[in-house]
Amino acid sequence: MNVFKRKLFECECRSYVFLGLLLLALLNCGIVLGATRNVVLLVEPPAVRRQQHVTLKCTYDLKNAPLYSVKFYRGSLEFYRFSPGELPHGKVFPFPGINVDLSLSNASQVVIRNVGFGLTGNFSCEVTADAPYFSTATAYAYMQVVEYPEKRPMLFTEQNRYEPGDVLRANCSTLPSRPKAELKFTINNIVVNTQETQYIPTKDNLFASRLSLKLQLQAIHFQTGVAMSHLSNSIYASDSRASGGALVLRCTAQIGNLYQEYREIELGVPQRDPVPARVTHSSAESLQNFVFKIFSSSSSPARFSSLESRLMTISLTTALIGAFHWLQSHTR
Structure with missing residues (x-):
């Protein structure tokens, strides 16, 4: 009888353990x-x-x-x-x-x-x-x-207008920022290779950015609508068509995909100063004849008929002719 009770007790224990595990599984x-x-x-x-x-x-x-x-x-x-x-x-x-x-x-x-x-x-x-x-x-x-730069990039060039053969020198800089702002130059929307951007640390853990450009301009730089590629600080074109377009220099500052600003300057072929008309020898002779005619005219006052007046006339005429010859030699 005791054996039977023991086995019954063991079965009940197993049942409780099984129910406990089942409840735990359901709870889980x-x-x-x-x-x-x-x-x-x-x-x-x-x-x-x-x-x-x-x-x-x-x-x-x-x-x-x-x-x-x-x-x-x-x-x-x-x-x-x-x-x-x-x-x-x-x-x-x-x-x-x-x-x-x-x-x-x-x-x-x-x-x-x-x-x-x-x-x-x-x-x-x-x-x-x-x-x-x-x-x-x-x-x-x-x-x-x-921290973004407080203003757009600052862009400076040596001259206001350029023509083919000139050397374009430019500087671009930004106010301090963090992260660092990357700078790049473009001419007519084509990237120009330059040195790497310089970073200048500030006392408040920011960085000012600066980039310089030195490029000898060619006729192709002033063309628009031309397929271009950039190589070694120069721009080359596969089409030599000239349109006489202006040259637009742009500097862009960018911080990843968080910030982007630019500043640009429109540059072009300068207007040459007009060349003054050359003074010829015949012009000097005409002046001489005109002066003598004035001073020898019968309508001239009597005071010019004296020898002194004639000497003055000759001296003045000689000075004027010399001045015209000098002007002629310096305008050729």
């Missing part, structure tokens, strides 16, 4: 079916300017489960938590450079004010459902802190 299935889903972290804006504010939005689907907590991390360190079951609901954990605006932060977002370059990096939000599931899911996002 319930956890999977009720798990937190579709967790997404958005950084708005993804590239935030220094000393501005940024919003980290955490969206999720708990289905019918209540929310236990939402935690925000910078790297592996938690800096903000929202727990509906606690008072206050929002809690801030000290983190260097992170200034949380509690009035705008809640179960779906956290607002950080006055961001600095040190916050560039990975952020995450961790969402946990309350009982009976206690499921957790995490989403990640990258935030970049930037």
